[in-house]
Amino acid sequence: MPIAAAFGRIDPLVRLLGLAILLASVLPVTGAARDVAQAVANGAVFLLFLLNGLRLPRAEVLRGIGNVRFLLPLVAWCFGAMALAGWGLSLVLAGWLPPLVALGFLYLGTLPSTVQSATAYSSLAGGNVAASVVAAAMLNILGVFLTAPLFSLLAGSEAAAFDLAALKKIALILLLPFVIGQVAQGRFGHLVREHRMLTTWMDRTAIAIAVYVAFSGAVEEGLWQRVGPADWAVLLGAVCVLLGFAFGGVWLLGGALRLARGDRIALLFSGGQKSIAMGAPLATVLFGAGTAGLVLLPVLVYHLLQLVLSAPLAARLSRPR
Template structure:
């Protein structure tokens, strides 16, 4: 593997720079309130554009390969939360309360879209199924993730209120629904200007990260979070991936899926969306802004880790696929 592939991508570097900026120059007082208002507007625009981007045909196609999608959704919204709860003893021993809460939040998030599809393609999987599964995961996650967070946090006696769950559904689902309803008028423009959605994704995430870490730094994030807890968060995120990917691969084989479908299940079911997760955290934990920086740290760590791990796994799937084709050709001869 070349050293270039191990280097962080530009967006990860931008995230790190944003965290550093918030640590050195956090926004306070009236400026913080102005940034909060801008961030709320950006989040609404982001989900409006995501709604306009999703074709109605993708929703209808989601019904056709229902066994694959049900397997992905089970991994994303059932197995992940159960693993998060199972790791509670380790979380309480190694992490701060906010970092463990952030880890539970990661477990409740929907799958990514772009990178799930990209890794499925690299590995030689069922790309059309990945497109539908990842898109449907995000659509369902807008409503289901807040409900899961409410249930998960109820098990630990705190966290987001059910009013917060209702707020996130209204503040995210309503713009999404309005955007989807407006697709007939603006869908063509969105499809022709896809970079606009990418810039909105990244810009919104950077805004939320800056405001969240600014508030957290003012409240003493780096003073109260030991280095050992950060390293433990990295280890626990790695453990989640190390458990989920083999479980999904084994389940796909036991359920009789093809190799291509197995690849789709592994990559769509094991990944978590930062593009959806950070805006959700900003709304869902609005009453805990002092701790929001620590709450999104596990998601930022998991995001980078899943990119590195999935890149390695995708190349191994692709290599095995080429090798198998070569063996089949020799058998035919």
């Protein structure tokens, strides 16, 4: 059955995210139930970052920090060039898209890279897998500290205030569980490694819950009435432009730095991809009901298209030159 076979090839996280958006559209959580759903989402995010803390070997992080020639340009690209590109697009699109959707491009630009996806495609393309693992991990750790204040700085305090309350929520829901996971890694880290499939599905489910809660609020605020077909066309075109800038720019940067081919490939996928695993949970912490879902739209579209682009790109790079 060609339809079933095609559906089976879709990334499992993409399927889960699609299901979460569909469920939020037909059965959004509203009223008093929203507080309960938000508490469940916060608990799922806490678990997600606890698992990340348990999963990431401290020795790999310490070993990878020494590759300054690779890491510093990557950090500058991810939180500098991409943040500015997202900011520029958000200003250009302000008259073409609903304001919160346009603002979502700035939020997208300030996010760190993916972890599993960037590493997997770097491996397929013949890149430096160790560098990719460490880079993605370091970017996500930095993202906990940098994404929210950087977004607030570029968006302006009126659009996205970042105050002590927001910092406390990030510290309690994102940073604290990661630190606990790192501390407990020696005793419990083997459980994550031995049950990799289970923990992967726990990761995906936590992200899907965060997306469901965010989109429930957006649907209640009239998401599908506020974003029409013309808006979707502009959104898709703008995401393609940002994708082209992200992948093309970071590949040229790797060439300008004269990186070894393996490092250049690792730089490409770590610098070109953006993390829905960080984006969705952080949005539910930073933004109120009805806001997070609209801000997340560019992130979700980018996540889907980066997978569509990365697969053939990795296959092309893996061929002998």
